Amino acid sequence: MKGIVFTEFFDMIEQEFGYEMVDTLLNESELPSGGTYTAVGTYSHIEMVNLLVTLNHKTEVPIPHLLQAFGRYLFQRFTKTYSHLINKAPDAFTLLGSIHNYIHVEVRKLYPDAELPHFDIEQPNDNTLIMHYSSGRSMGDLAYGLIEGAMKHYGEKATITQELLSEDGSRIKFVIVK
Numbered sequence: 001m002k003g004i005v006f007t008e009f010f011d012m013i014e015q016e017f018g019y020e021m022v023d024t025l026l027n028e029s030e031l032p033s034g035g036t037y038t039a040v041g042t043y044s045h046i047e048m049v050n051l052l053v054t055l056n057h058k059t060e061v062p063i064p065h066l067l068q069a070f071g072r073y074l075f076q077r078f079t080k081t082y083s084h085l086i087n088k089a090p091d092a093f094t095l096l097g098s099i100h101n102y103i104h105v106e107v108r109k110l111y112p113d114a115e116l117p118h119f120d121i122e123q124p125n126d127n128t129l130i131m132h133y134s135s136g137r138s139m140g141d142l143a144y145g146l147i148e149g150a151m152k153h154y155g156e157k158a159t160i161t162q163e164l165l166s167e168d169g170s171r172i173k174f175v176i177v178k
């Protein structure tokens, strides 16, 4: 997982809980890399999981909620740092439908070693988008928060339901209805 994901995560933690929590997470989590993240470095996604476990112990907020909140925060950050990619899409479904074939393709050009999920897209009608997520990192809750962030960015309301297609969370079907 790219360092940029970790640096954004710590920025969110500092905003939400203050710098002491950043310090606590760094000191009390199992972090084989040593916990000094640079934006272009690459680290095991297990370190993110370990940071979430510590944050869950400290705050008692369930891990899926923490990861969804991070997804919403991250999308809002992407609207600043990757505005050139997001501005090409006129609405949320166009953006969400283009993640796999465009946005993450551009991300890979910037970071050749990025570990990106796979999305298959179906749009059965104007109001419904179906996203089939698959990834060995099982970060569906992050995807959920990113989808929420995208809907909010475009000022669109939708209900998002998720169906687990494999027990380990590596395959999830998201149905987004406007």
Ligand code: HEM
Pocket: 001, 002, 003, 004, 005, 075, 078, 082, 085, 086, 096, 099, 103, 104, 107, 113, 114, 115, 116, 117, 135, 136, 137, 138, 139, 140, 142, 143, 144, 146, 147, 150
């Ligand atoms: C402009 C918009 C976006 C940009 C620039 C972007 C970029 C990235 C980057 C840099 C990573 C980290 C790769 C790594 O750590 O190696 C990532 C991972 C990820 N992205 Fe995107 N992304 C965008 C939109 C989205 C959206 C809207 C979704 C939700 C459907 C999404 C789903 C994910 C997920 C779930 C991961 C975690 C890795 C995994 O599950 O395997 N992304 N993305």
